[in-house]
Amino acid sequence: MVIKPRVRGFVCVTSHPEGCAAHIQQQIDYVKSKGTIAAGPKNVLVIGSSTGFGLASRITAAFGAGSKTIGVFFERPSEEDRLGTAGWYNTIAFTEKARAEGLYARNFNGDAFSDEIKTQVIDAIKEDLGSVDLIVYSLASPRRTHPDTGAVHRSVLKPVGAPYSNRTVDTDRGIVSDITIEPASDAEIADTVAVMGGDDWERWINALDQAGVLADGATSVAYSYIGPEVTWDIYKNGTIGLAKIDLEAACKRIDALLKTKGYGRALVSVNKALVSQASSAIPVVPLYISILYKLMKAKGTHEGCIEQMQRLFATQLYSGEAATYDEAGRVRVDDWEMQPDIQAAVKEIWPQITTENLEELTDIVGYRAEFLKMFGFGLDGIDYEADTEPNRPML
Numbered sequence: 060m061v062i063k064p065r066v067r068g069f070v071c072v073t074s075h076p077e078g079c080a081a082h083i084q085q086q087i088d089y090v091k092s093k094g095t096i097a098a099g100p101k102n103v104l105v106i107g108s109s110t111g112f113g114l115a116s117r118i119t120a121a122f123g124a125g126s127k128t129i130g131v132f133f134e135r136p137s138e139e140d141r142l143g144t145a146g147w148y149n150t151i152a153f154t155e156k157a158r159a160e161g162l163y164a165r166n167f168n169g170d171a172f173s174d175e176i177k178t179q180v181i182d183a184i185k186e187d188l189g190s191v192d193l194i195v196y197s198l199a200s201p202r203r204t205h206p207d208t209g210a211v212h213r214s215v216l217k218p219v220g221a222p223y224s225n226r227t228v229d230t231d232r233g234i235v236s237d238i239t240i241e242p243a244s245d246a247e248i249a250d251t252v253a254v255m256g257g258d259d260w261e262r263w264i265n266a267l268d269q270a271g272v273l274a275d276g277a278t279s280v281a282y283s284y285i286g287p288e289v290t291w292d293i294y295k296n297g298t299i300g301l302a303k304i305d306l307e308a309a310c311k312r313i314d315a316l317l318k319t320k321g322y323g324r325a326l327v328s329v330n331k332a333l334v335s336q337a338s339s340a341i342p343v344v345p346l347y348i349s350i351l352y353k354l355m356k357a358k359g360t361h362e363g364c365i366e367q368m369q370r371l372f373a374t375q376l377y378s379g380e381a382a383t384y385d386e387a388g389r390v391r392v393d394d395w396e397m398q399p400d401i402q403a404a405v406k407e408i409w410p411q412i413t414t415e416n417l418e419e420l421t422d423i424v425g426y427r428a429e430f431l432k433m434f435g436f437g438l439d440g441i442d443y444e445a446d447t448e449p450n451r452p453m454l
């Protein structure tokens with residue numbers, strides 16, 4: 060099959076196995092170029108390991124610290140003449156490359172919110188590793204089937220309390236327009252918190268604890284975002300922001316639990332705004348990211364998922380020294396994004412953006428390239444005219 064990108068709104072419905080493998084290799088090469096993380100974790104569980112920050116965390120742990128990794132993800136498998144999702148191919152490529160270097164890697168494709176997957180993963184830890192000393196929680200999901208009630212909660216990206224109007228961009232067509240988003244109902248807020256809040260993270264840690272597979276001194280980390288005022292109504296103060304407040308509250312309880320186990324710790328890392336399958340679905344944010352990328356590239360401070368996660372592990376989680384926390388007890392690797400000169404420039408450019416000057420004032424071209432790369436397109440050295448086998452078995 061010759062595989063070409065087919066973009067539908069904010070998703071690309073095709074993905075390229077060799078391209079995804081090349082993308083994985085680029086990330087591995089980057090992590091290796093930064094040297095060994097000597098005090099790194101040994102046995103790592105990554106929940107949400109197939110794309111974005113979770114994938115970058117898994118690559119950093121494996122190729123930066125020689126960690127054994129278990130990955131949990133929810134991807135569409137490939138079939139005869141039918142493509143799998145990018146995360147499917149990413150995981151196959153990661154696993155091949157990890158095992159080629161003698162690194163343990165085991166995968167679970169299924170619903171991380173379910174009790175069933177938790178049990179399967181715990182059994183695997185017991186069988187193969189004994190315990191885990193790092194648990195990365197990096198799920199981004201539009202829905203959750205509650206394991207106790209069977210209710211399906213759907214997350215929404217909406218403001219809270221009042222409608223929100225701002226400029227947004229159709230990243231595929233390059234059209235800038237104004238949108239107004241009506242505020243979420245109380246039920247929508249509760250549903251979003253149920254999906255993207257901290258309940259499931261806490262359930263994972265409690266299940267691991269009760270099974271006796273948390274190593275002494277274990278660390279657990281989850282990811283959050285704050286961003287600039289221009290996005291607050293839709294992000295920080297919106298439904299997703301309320302879910303992140305719930306995540307931070309869970310973090311405090313998980314931290315207290317882990318502290319009783321050989322001085323472990325739980326933390327929330329606030330990461331940079333990045334092109335990901337999750338962020339491309341948020342209104343307004345892709346326009347902000349396009350401006351941000353232009354400014355940060357010009358300043359030489361631009362990072363992608365892998366640079367962010369390598370920096371998080373090497374300078375905060377496993378530097379051999381205490382992590383640096385902000386006033387709310389969070390680790391910040393969004394620090395370069397939030398630098399005052401960058402944010403002042405965003406503020407100045409924001410009201411000037413139109414469809415006509417989009418390419419000149421923003422890095423929409425870089426945004427699109429980054430977006431396609433997530434699906435394995437636009438990678439050097441890949442022949443996109445060549446026939447390729449879509450059906451690849453999970454390893």
Ligand SMILES: NC(=O)c1ccc[n+]([C@@H]2O[C@H](COP(=O)([O-])OP(=O)(O)OC[C@H]3O[C@@H](n4cnc5c(N)ncnc54)[C@H](O)[C@@H]3O)[C@@H](O)[C@H]2O)c1
Nearest residue numbers: 107109111112132133171199200282283284332333335337
């Ligand atoms: N992208 C950003 O700009 C940004 C910035 C800061 C923080 N974050 C946070 O980082 C975290 C990860 O986001 P991302 O952008 O890397 O997302 P992503 O969409 O790239 O990755 C989500 C992962 O979750 C997995 N997943 C989704 N539902 C699942 C389920 N039911 N069971 C098992 N696995 C499931 C997917 O397979 C994938 O591995 C989120 O908490 C997000 O809020 C993102």
